[in-house]
Amino acid sequence: MKIDKKHLVNYSIVIPYLMLSVIGLIIVYSTTSTSLIQFGLNPFRSVLNQGLFLVVSLIAITFIYRLKLNFLKNGKVLSAVMVIEMILLMITRFFRPVNGAHGWIVLGPISFQPAEYLKLIMIWFLAYTFSQKQDQIAQEDYQALTQKRWFPRNLEQLKDWRVYALFLILLVAAQPDLGNATIIVLTSIIMYAVSGIAYRWFSSLMIGIVSASALFLGATALIGVDTMAKIPIFGYVAKRFSAFFNPFEDLTDSGHQLANSYYAMSNGGWFGLGLGNSIEKRGYLPEAQTDFVFAIVMEELGLIGSVLILGLVFFLILRILLVGIKAKNPFNSMIALGVGAMMLTQVFVNIGGISGLIPSTGVTFPFLSQGxxxxxxxxxxxxxxxxxxxxxxRETIYQEAQANYQAQMEKDYPFGSSNRF
Known part of the structure; x- marks a missing residue:
């Protein structure tokens, strides 16, 4: 019995994905057309570029859907991908910074951001690593994942998954791209939590992270942002912390973006100004089409429209998480849960940044932002x-069919028969 995969497509994921992608094209046009017209350019330039990536994305989904999962479980393939990613992250230092960060590789008309791809590669890497240790985790709990040293003393100890993960995250943070680094860290923590270890360790980790973040913000408030800006690694993010503490203190510089985000959300009210009628996107709110796109969505579609879009995003995330929860194979489960966690943390970091709940990190909103x-x-x-x-x-159908066949054979031949399927 052979079942074609085209009959097993999960439309509760495909349909929300397509809806959000189309809504994204509309939002990209709305947030970019005005400025393009002002510069005498084609108002459809950005949306055509986004549409091209959507076509490529649909082709990629079709190709990946047809792949055998053994390809993802191949350690040599994963190792090669990780080495290439490390090289790309280091190469970014030789290209011109964009918005203060060396995160882009620009080759003529083609540009890409290696840190974006690392989010998915890290999920793949951790799912592969943790799924190989399920028997050890069942016996030793978290110690099965933390037996080796953080600072290896020989080549054998370099195989510790934490060494690779920490090195890749530091490469992203050094760009500096704290937004993507934050998403990768949070996603990695969630994947660690669903690896099979006792739930209390996840609770301890989250309490530790929240406490450390609160202490850091408190220390920054005490010593002052100006003092923090003198530290080389924090120079780029100092303005973001200044805006976080009081965006209206410096409306012409550090607080300009967040303050105008507040204005945009306030302008929208319950029902919005109407699609295309945003005031803030007309030169007042920088990066209106990327980091702060949801503020424009709230201005044009209002609270009700933005909540509906958020509801669609969360529905998609929940359907993805449900795939991970139902999956029987540990690798499959952790991949799906990792993808859901990545999208959830990205939404949280973006909404938190535009609303002032957390310092702005420059993270885009899934599907709606230009990119x-x-x-x-x-x-x-x-x-x-x-x-x-x-x-x-398909595996569940095969198992059920085999179980039904064996049950029927036992019923028809109660005194013994061949039980081969």
């Missing part, structure tokens, strides 16, 4: 989840 790299990474992640879901369904 082909972000859309492609999300689409590839969706492709992984759809493939995993189809394989889990």
């Amino acid at each position: 082909g790299n972000s859309l492609l990474v999300l689409s590839v992640a969706i492709g992984f989840v759809l493939n995993i879901d189809a394989n889990e369904k």
Whole structure:
């Protein structure tokens, strides 16, 4: 019995994905057309570029969906991908910084951001690593993942997963790209929590992170942002912390973006000003099409419209998490849960930044923000989840068919027969 995967597509994931992608194209046009017209450019320039990436993304999803999952479980393939990613992250230092960060590789008309792809690669790496240790985790709990040294003394100890993860995260943070680094760290913590260890360790980790963040923000408030700016690694983010503490103190510089985000959300009210009628996108709110796109969504569509879009995003995330919860294979489960965690943390960091709940980190909003790299990474992640879901369904059908066949054989031949399927 052979089941074609095209009959196992999870439309509760595909349909929300397509809806959000189309809404994203509309929002990209709305947030970019005005400024493009002001500069005498084609108002459809940005949306056409985003549309091209959407076509590439759909092709990528189709290709990944047809792949055999053994490809993802191949350690040599994963190792090669990680080495290439490390090289790309180091190469970014030789390219011109964008918004103060060396995060982009620009080759003529082609540009890409390696840190975006690291989010998915880290999920793949941790799922592969943790799934190999399920028997040890069942016996030793968290110690199965932390037996080796953080600082290896020989080549054998370099195989510690924490060494690779920490090195890659530091490469991103050094760009500096604290937004993507934050998402990768939070996603990694969630994946560590779902690896099979006791839940109390996840609670302890989260309490530690929240406490450390509170202490850091408190110390920054006491010593002052100006003092923190003198520290080389914090020079770039000092203005973001200044805006976080009081965006209206310096409306012409550090607080300009966040203050105008507040104005945009306030302008929207319950029902918004109407699609395309945003005031803040007309030169008042910088990066209106990327980091602060949801503020423009709230201004144009209002609280009700933005809540509906958020509801669609959360529905997609919940369906992805459900695939991970139902999956019987540990690798499949952790991939799906990792993808859901990545999207959830990205939404949290973006909304937290534009609302002033956390310092702004420059993270885009999934599907709605302009950015082909972000859309492609999300689409590839969706492709992984759809493939995993189809394989889990097919395996369940095979097992049920075999169980029914054996039950029927035992009923027909109660005194013994061949039970081969």
